[in-house]
Amino acid sequence: MVKIKITDTELIGNGANMILSSNAISLSNVTVANSTSTGLTLERSLVTIENNLIFKNNTGVVGGGLAINDSSQLILMSSANLEFIDNHASIKVEGSMLNRHQLNDTDTQCVDNRGHRMCGSCTEGYSLLTGSNKCGQCHDNYMMITWIALFAVMGILLVVLLIALNLTVSVGTLNGLLFYANIVKLYEPVFSRKGALPVLSHVISWINLDIWV
Numbered sequence: 698m699v700k701i702k703i704t705d706t707e708l709i710g711n712g713a714n715m716i717l718s719s720n721a722i723s724l725s726n727v728t729v730a731n732s733t734s735t736g737l738t739l740e741r742s743l744v745t746i747e748n749n750l751i752f753k754n755n756t757g758v759v760g761g762g763l764a765i766n767d768s769s770q771l772i773l774m775s776s777a778n779l780e781f782i783d784n785h786a787s788i789k790v791e792g793s794m795l796n797r798h799q800l801n802d803t804d805t806q807c808v809d810n811r812g813h814r815m816c817g818s819c820t821e822g823y824s825l826l827t828g829s830n831k832c833g834q835c836h837d838n839y840m841m842i843t844w845i846a847l848f849a850v851m852g853i854l855l856v857v858l859l860i861a862l863n864l865t866v867s868v869g870t871l872n873g874l875l876f877y878a879n880i881v882k883l884y885e886p887v888f889s890r891k892g893a894l895p896v897l898s899h900v901i902s903w904i905n906l907d908i909w910v
Contacts, residue, residue, distance in 0.1 A: 700721040700722075700723070701719070701721060701722045701723070702722075702723045702725065702747075703722065703723070703724050703725070703727055704724075704725045704726055704727075705725070705726045705727075706726070706727050706728075707727075707728045707730070708727070708728070708729045708730070708732070708736075708737075709728075709730050709731055710730075710731045710732070710733075711732050711733075711734075712732070712733050712734055713732065713733075713734035713735065713738065714729060714732060714735075714736060714737045714738070715737075715738045715739075715740060716737070716738070716739050716740070716742045716744055717740045717741065717742065718740065718741045718742060719742045719743070719744075720742065720743040721743075722742065722743075722744050722745070723744070723745040723746070723747050724744060724745070724746050724747065724748075724750050725746075725747040725748040725749070726748050726749045727749070727750050727751070728749075728750075728751045728753065729750075729751070729752050729753070729755060729762070730751075730752075730753040730754055730755065731753075731754050731755065732755040732756070732757075733756060734755075734756070734757050734758075735755065735757030735758070735761065735762070735763070735764045735786075736752045736755035736757070736761065736762045736763060736784065737752070737762070737763050737764070738763075738764045738766065739763075739764070739765045739766060739769035739771065740766050740769060741766075741768060741769060742769045742770075743769065743770045743772065744769070744770070744771055744772070745772045745774065746771065746772065746773050746774060746777040746779065747774050747776060747777060748774075748776055748777065748778065749777075749778045749780070750777070750778070750779050750780070751779075751780040751782065752779075752780065752781050752782065752784055753780075753782040753783060753784070754782065754783045754784065755784045755785070756784070756785045756786075757784075757785075757786050758786065761784030761785045761786040762781045762784035763781075807820075809830070809831040809832055810823040810831070810832035810833065811831075811832050819832035820832065822834065
């Protein structure tokens with residue numbers, strides 16, 4: 698195994714510093730400063746600190762100075778010294794952030810801001826969106842009320858249109874198409890968390906009066 702030792706080094710003003718999938722890195726007298734992302738992020742890595750490791754004036758979304766993710770480990774020798782100076786995070790933890798995904802932590806295994814047992818409800822701070830199984834943050838403004846009223850009227854018009862055209866969605870080809878299209882949309886998070894089927898997703902959302910509010 699090749700071991701990497703980084704000594705007397707300054708990482709200044711980088712966008713992001715990451716150690717990814719490594720089990721043989723040691724740091725000694727290293728300074729990480731003025732990073733525009735988290736000062737140092739560990740992903741599936743084991744890092745040994747032999748002497749000084751200083752995080753100064755770094756800015757991140759989570760973990761301004763140091764973020765330890767995905768079963769990574771930070772080992773401190775007896776001579777190690779960690780310093781966090783004026784680091785900032787826009788969401789949580791200005792110094793360091795430890796994020797370990799446990800098998801019994803169901804919230805980290807769910808998508809669309811869902812959580813708890815079998816992803817059966819929304820996580821704290823989120824509510825179920827109208828006509829959808831997704832969870833989102835509620836917005837306290839009049840525009841949301843306007844959208845809800847608009848789609849309530851559109852729902853009535855859709856029913857009137859189905860009656861006028863003598864269409865039925867309970868049997869026949871139309872029923873089959875809607876059924877399988879909704880199955881595909883429900884499994885969309887499996888395909889991609891970012892939405893792998895944007896056109897189909899939007900069409901089905903409009904049919905279901907899913908207005909994401």
